[in-house]
Amino acid sequence: MNSHTSNKLKAGIVGYGYMGKIRETVVEEHPNLELSGICDANLPLTDADFGCPIFADYRDLLKSDVDVIFVCTPNAFSPEIVIDSLNRKKHVFCEKPPGRTVNDIKEIIEAEEANAPAKLMFGFNHRYHPCVNEAKVLVDSGRFGKILSLRGVYGKSGGLGFEDSWRNKKEISGGGILLDQGIHMMDLFRLFCGDFQEVKGFVTNSYWNIDMEDNAFAMMRNEQGQVAMLHSSATLWKHTFRLEVFMEKGYFVISGLLSKTGSYGRETLVVGKRQFEDETFALGNPREEVTYFDRDLSWITEVSDFVDCILNDKCVTSSSSTDALRVMELIDRIYNDDTKYKV
């Protein structure tokens, strides 16, 4: 690990697919990061095309003087790359999920502990979306009382070629829609309510010809009695993101999500305040305030948090390896709770 006297960290990216390209943009925009190498075995381009060295093998990138590695590879490859990077005393930012199994993240944590103070963070970027931030501020303010329950729907439209994606090959991804996308909603449930002790799940393969789930339904309850319901789906036929937070004195509805294509709809936070009325005349339609968000700063903000941890030697407390372990444990319990689930 280099000493960071210049406040400029050299960053390398492993995996130059959809996420790798997003990370490249973030690195280029971030004042404390400098792109020092990209690794992708399938990259036909040269150093000159990128303005930085290109590697076919991530081990060669690790041998260079990079400080930070962004791991943007499919799930099957991420754990090994993360562990090797940590063992080389590199700081690591890894996309979710942190591998295919609970065991993967446990092994990663062992490497993290053995290589302190190297920092490790996972890409649970939904925590950093503006509507989630704003809802969290409102929850933490206490003005709406405590959370009673959560309900989350996160789904894809599917489409041509869906079955052929590496995300739907079990040997590479380790899980279906729940592990790929539902994991974000599970992470948000934990962000708002902490850990859940009771977990019930149904996991189905109802439409797509893949060897994993295309739908997962879960109900979870924690020691405070807060209940969270999840529907993670690849058969909604419309990109959908919706998280409802029901509180003692009102409710929040987060819907839509700022994304590259805008296909999840305008990112919106609805805040409703409870208005008890005479039941005879109740309209059940309280005053609401709706906020629309125009800019997705989640990618840059989460990386800024990570860089801050590195430069100021702070513990990673958001999207940490513990967060990753806990959410993987919950997902594992959902899979295992459905005894009828067979692919």
Add this chain to the structure above:
Amino acid sequence: MKTTVQYDDIREFEFKPGTTLTTYLQLTQDDVKSYFLSGLSLVDCDCPACLSDERSEAFSKFGLKYQECSNCKTLYVSPRPDEKAIDEYYRKSNAREFWNQHLLTETEAKRREKLFKPRVQWIIETIEEYFPSAQRFSSINSIHPPFLQELIENEFFKEIRIVTPRVDLSHVSYEKTGVQVVEDSIGSLSDKADAVTLFEVIDRLSDVDAFVGALERVLVTGGLCFLTTISISGFDLQVLWDKSNSIFPPDRMNVLSTEGLMTLFERHGFECIELSTPGLLDVQIVANAYKENASIEIPRFVRYLIDQRDSDTLQAFQEFLQMNRLSSFTRAVFQKK
């Protein structure tokens, strides 16, 4: 950047009772004549928002000319009185005295409940999200006792200041509340602020650019500016134009477009956190103006909407205006970079 849409039940007359407003407008017209049109030399100016000198004359109100900026569509008075003359007007004019004694007093309870309580919540929630360490607050160029009362009761800020050269504060005592009063312009301040409010302030400045420059110097990095104003991008102002009772000098000497407002603050190193037009009254204002005076020229579509469609449609239309930043009441939050 974000925008907020609100649903509530407010009627125009709750904040601006008709007869009282008529008297206020008449007094303003008289005062404009005596303060600004009797021998005072007026100053020509460019667009206060984008600084463009390209413009076309829009109309005259109370003897002063409104110009429409060809670039950002801001509506502004030029030539206009200087800052000193306007300060004097707000300290001494009959119209202002009437505003404080009647309009504010008669609607104080409604304003506190429906305007200022939510406004304080808005400020607190925004600060908690974007600048949680903010402790020093200044209200610039405006005094709204119900607002300050709400703020004091919330005990959110350690330090609250009123900074204004425009209001005679001799009869107002904030000693017991701990509020510090500075009877001077923002440019005179040497202390920094973490958050400021500009409620209907931009509208009535002579030199907007210099003011926002001074504001930039007063705010700490990351500091927040909370602003309310009316925007010429708004539906009722665009439809009623010179017939709008909301456009008159000097209270509304600068009626910026949303684009102009963004340009102004970005030019001075601010980032827009929120720009919302959560107005509830645009459609109602146009409908009322049309009902009171059927000879007012309004577009056929708007006339049809008002004449033929029910209140649900009108409310949906108002919500559409809010969603697309097309209501005239504007609130914004700018953060110093």
